[in-house]
Amino acid sequence: MPLLFKKIKDLRNYLKSRRCEGKEVGFVPTMGYLHKGHRELIKLARMQNDIVVVSIFVNPTQFGEGEDYDRYPKDLERDLSICEEEGVDVVFAPEVAEIYPKGYRTRVCVGELGNILEGAFRPGHFDGVATIVVKLFNIVQPNRAYFGEKDYQQLKIIQQLVEDLNIPVEIIPVPIVREEGGLAYSSRNVYLSPEERESALAIYKSFQLAEKMIKAGERDAKRIKEAIRAFIERHPHVKGIDYVEITDENLKPKETVEKGDRILVAVRIGDARLIDNWKVEL
């Protein structure tokens, strides 16, 4: 079993002595309820580091009013066995009061990149993400940290903040892992009924449709976005599409699509809000 720490001080003491032995630390921050996507992050961390630390913490400050903080799925027992299977050395699973003691005030503010796409629908979300990530980096002081491309905007924001704040950690992006059928793994998929899950496949299929249009010569972002939107909308249980956007790799909206651009979508299906993205390959 991996070592389980709930206190910052205990984790730090352990890691300090490992670091003094010259060990390199790989870090996978998660909100728990681990799935195959997390496993890929952990596998890569396992290959590239001496010590692998996984944090499990559902961060309240990145959830907005009326979002799913209270019902976010949790299963520490299961998470620990997955970590064991993947050869994780240390699991850090603090209580909220350990991370945010009374009186905390300082936040990391990510600026414009945090106000577009997800940020436009979840005000304050990325400042919450940035703050917890900076805190966890300071607690773990890893050599490398692993983030999935599923949360592409989050990945870009973290890359930006690491550069902006001169944080001495290497950010390693890991490609999206999809179920058979194309649904991207997400802890929030648990909110979907079997019928809604069927509808959720529309997201992946819409990317395939877009890729097909682009391969056939279509380059107009507006027309591609409209096709994606129309395709997803005609599926049952789709309650709304928060956005369909095509950007360059740095999240700058595009009018003319090129290789390497990203298609990003957020769709509300049943009680779930799913995000996904696709790299235009051509």
Add this chain to the structure above:
Amino acid sequence: MPLLFKKIKDLRNYLKSRRCEGKEVGFVPTMGYLHKGHRELIKLARMQNDIVVVSIFVNPTQFGEGEDYDRYPKDLERDLSICEEEGVDVVFAPEVAEIYPKGYRTRVCVGELGNILEGAFRPGHFDGVATIVVKLFNIVQPNRAYFGEKDYQQLKIIQQLVEDLNIPVEIIPVPIVREEGGLAYSSRNVYLSPEERESALAIYKSFQLAEKMIKAGERDAKRIKEAIRAFIERHPHVKGIDYVEITDENLKPKETVEKGDRILVAVRIGDARLIDNWKVEL
């Protein structure tokens, strides 16, 4: 002579190998134009650490529109000889573009503590301070960092952010150093003409007046503040008093004065804006 680094990468390489030898690093962040106050910070750092790093960087993001960024005094040659005299090992004096390359966006936001007192007169100042301090901590990764009590609000904000963001550094406060006559050492004293400097002594004298009132039994913060204000205002060259406040040690305003409280003032004299503070001893 201390080693002089202008590039983050070179400084990091040097410190990395020192740290691997088990050396502890003490850090004194400054805006240069070093004076006796800085010397005290350096002396303490010298006593408590194996390696002493002094940074010299006039941080543009903590200056507001119309403030003295462009005329802030600079003298790197002189600073280097002071550092040599005090046994500093490393001086880090980067250009602005090294610290803020094009496209930087992330800021550290300190919240309410940054909006009162100095923050009310210098909007954004403390976010600028917090951001550069976090960046420098990440670049230097010191064991200890030294801050003067002269900038008392800055000290409290840095203590708060280090705790809030779990930064692994010990903050060491150093008492105010005063010239004969009581004027607190400050790089900005250079803006004062001899006559204005004479008037500036009113600040220290007003603290002595307050201490006397308190010793005589006065506990009403309002009356003490009024006495300080009236005393300072009757001196020539005093262009205005931005604030006179009495707070507890955590900057919470007080109505009834106790031992350990702080009196904080900001006064505009000639072309200078001077801040100072005083711990109520009783």
